[in-house]
Amino acid sequence: MKRNLFTLVFLFCCCLFMQGQEIKVEAFSKLERDLTPRTEERLDLNDEPCSILKIVVAHVKDFRFEGNIVGDVIYKEGEIWVYMPAGSRNITIQNDKYGVLRYTFPERLKKQTAYEVQIKLVENLEKKVRTLVMPVIGIGKGHPSYGFMLGFVRNTGPYVKVKYDFSNFSSNLECGDDGIIKGTSDTPWYTGEKRQSRMSVTAGVIQRLGKLSPFYAYAGLGYGYNKLGWETVNGDWVKNTDQSCDGIEMEIGGIYRLKNISFMAGIQTNSFSYIEATLGVGFMF
Known part of the structure; x- marks a missing residue:
C-alpha cells in the first residue's frame, strides 16, 4: 500500500514538472x-x-x-x-x-x-511547477517545535509538513490539573519541573491565488500530539491529561513568494485543544 502511494505521488510530481516545459x-x-x-x-x-x-x-x-x-x-x-x-x-x-x-x-x-x-x-513560467523547501517553527504554549515543509505547486499542488520539539518523556502515570494520580486518591509531591513533548505530521494542498500571483494559501490534515509532564520528588514523570492532547491536526495558512524566497504564516490545532502559530522562511524555486 505504501509503495503504491509513493509511486502515485512520484508520477503525479513528474507530470507536474512536464507541464512546466514546452x-x-x-x-x-x-x-x-x-x-x-x-x-x-x-x-x-x-x-x-x-x-x-x-x-x-x-x-x-x-x-x-x-x-x-x-x-x-x-x-x-x-x-x-x-x-x-x-x-x-x-x-x-x-x-x-x-x-x-x-x-x-x-x-x-x-x-x-x-x-x-x-x-x-x-520553460513556460505560467506552467512552471515550483518546489517549496522551508524550515518552519511552531509557537504555542510551552517551548517551540521545529521542522520543515516540502511542497510542489503550479496552481495547485501537494505538500507535507513535519514538526517536532526534540523533547520527550515516558510515563505510566496520569493526573489532572489537581495533581491526583488517576485511579488513586494519592497526590504526590511535585518538584515543579515540567516537560513538554510536541509532534505533528500534516499533509494537504497549496493553492495559488491567481494566475501569476505571488500569494498562495494552504490547508492540511494529519496527526500529532502535545504532552505535558510533571516531575515528582521520586523522579517519576506524570502526564497531565488536562494539558495534553493527541489526535487530528488541522491547519490553514498563507505563503508569499518574493522571487525564489518564500514566507509562510499559519495556524495549527490539535483537536481544537492545542493551538499554535506556524512561521517559516524558505525557498520556492
Whole structure:
C-alpha cells in the first residue's frame, strides 16, 4: 500500500514538472538550394518523391515523431531527417520531458524539397511547477517545535509538513490539573519541573491565488500530539491529561513568494485543544 502511494505521488510530481516545459518551433524555412531530397531520394506509397524535414534540435535521440511519415526517421548530429509525402500539412513531435507538440506547417510541403524546422525547448513560467523547501517553527504554549515543509505547486499542488520539539518523556502515570494520580486518591509531591513533548505530521494542498500571483494559501490534515509532564520528588514523570492532547491536526495558512524566497504564516490545532502559530522562511524555486 505504501509503495503504491509513493509511486502515485512520484508520477503525479513528474507530470507536474512536464507541464512546466514546452516544445516550440522557433523557425520554419524552405531550403531552396538543398539537394538532399534528390540525392537521397525516398518515394512514398504512390512512388512520388518525398519532401524532407530537417529538424534542428539538441539531444536528437530524445525525440519521436508521428504523422504521415515515410520510412524510418534518420538521426544525425544535431539534426533529424523526416521524410514526408508532398502535400503534408502537419507533424506531431514528442519528448518524454517536454511533452507533445502538434505542429501545422505554414504551407503544404512540396515534393523533392527540403525544409528546416528549428525547435526551441522552453520553460513556460505560467506552467512552471515550483518546489517549496522551508524550515518552519511552531509557537504555542510551552517551548517551540521545529521542522520543515516540502511542497510542489503550479496552481495547485501537494505538500507535507513535519514538526517536532526534540523533547520527550515516558510515563505510566496520569493526573489532572489537581495533581491526583488517576485511579488513586494519592497526590504526590511535585518538584515543579515540567516537560513538554510536541509532534505533528500534516499533509494537504497549496493553492495559488491567481494566475501569476505571488500569494498562495494552504490547508492540511494529519496527526500529532502535545504532552505535558510533571516531575515528582521520586523522579517519576506524570502526564497531565488536562494539558495534553493527541489526535487530528488541522491547519490553514498563507505563503508569499518574493522571487525564489518564500514566507509562510499559519495556524495549527490539535483537536481544537492545542493551538499554535506556524512561521517559516524558505525557498520556492
